[in-house]
Amino acid sequence: MVSIEEIELREGLYYTKSHEWCRLEDDVATVGITDYAAKVMTDIVYVEAPEVEDVVTQGEPCGTIESVKAAEDIYSPLSGRVVEVNSEVLDSPEVLNSAPYDNWIFRIKISNRKELTSLMSREEYCEYLKKELEKGEGS
């Protein structure tokens, strides 16, 4: 069972409710999945990322993470155009389990900075996770 104490959270990142993180440098957002997502999925075996030049939309599925257990969509945290995909992660998806914040999946040139306001900070995501985990306990 995943508990909040075991989940690594990093400062300086934006977080989504669907458990992606992104880091913004100028207008380029670097996207990955959070430690929580990695711990819940365990055994990540394949990553299907969007391709360079693909146009992605905030909150819409743009890729898939496959674990032994299940397939989960990756939702783009922001809208924009994909400028780079991390081929290392595609070749060795298990790195997402061992170091989810050091292994980004794709980078997008964002088209709408206003969308950043709907993402969560580290503290907000931490509170969100606590609630999610409580819900899980009760079910």
Next chain:
Amino acid sequence: MRRTPLYDREKELGATFTEFHGWELPLYYTTIREEHLAVRSSVGIFDVSHMGNFLISGPGSSYTMNYIFTNNFVKMRRHQLKYTHMLDEQGRIIDDMIGGMLEENEYMVVPNAAMIEEDLEHMLQHHRSNTLIENLSGEYSIIAVQGPRAQELMSRLTPFDLSSMRFFHCDYVLFPELERHVLLWRSGYTGEDGFEIIVENSLAGEVWDILFKKAGDDIPVKPCGLGARDTLRLEKGFLLSGQDFNRDRTPLETNCEWVVKWDHDFVGKEALLELKERGVKEKLALLLLLDKGVPRPGYKVYKGEEAVGRVSSGTFIPGKETGMALAYVKRELSDFGELLEVDIRGRRAQAKVVDPKKM
């Protein structure tokens, strides 16, 4: 949700639980991958206490067994086990299970957890005279010890010469630690050598503890959850009740004609014979993916542009490092070596029909 007598120990070991037909059972402890590989290389220990136990006894019990099941339980020796199907009158599989002859006129069968009530109703409806059918499902726990080093581990729990107990046989063996004889089946659902320990609930915890203690530092052993149980059985092409058949398939479609013995009368025989003459439209094929991707239940199978089947079970197989699936496909496309494609969310992945015995 129901819990087995081993729940507290499993929680202590850090299990992530899942709901399975009304039971709260470990899905995995560390990762499915580690647990899968432990069973293939050493030993894994599974709590499968959710499975049922029926005792069928009395002077008419062997006739009842033969009438209810497709396999032949008259032509067998004491302490032998057989895998069998149980059919409805239309020849469709209600459930699959292993049955053992404990003594003359005394059999035990282990039905799937979700099917206990339905199976029992069917058996009570079709039993022959002078037979007692008892549902002991709530009273017994089952611990499966699976892997190439299972015999080595089990030999540390009992002085019984386990090398004399062949696969798909059983016996009552002494566990000196418990000062008791327990029922030991040499069987499993992983494709490895292994044992299933069937004990009263009150002894389950002690058996579990002794297993880990006796493994010591020299036999690598892992507690394993339902996740690994599923990847292990799928790699070998074993059926999962409710998933690969659900009152809609016959043994002829599931490549299980070998568990149908035509030399005796059984419920569903007539319908099955008729279907055998007519020929089945679809057969279950074990697919090994040659491309990246993980097949999941419901995914469509193609031959060129034609949709020719559907995945009933599919996952990623650790060790093989690729996806595998059980899929119902057109009969003429079900031979070993046939190349098909699985549609994985709009992308086609090539897959080969493989021989489960070679997996």
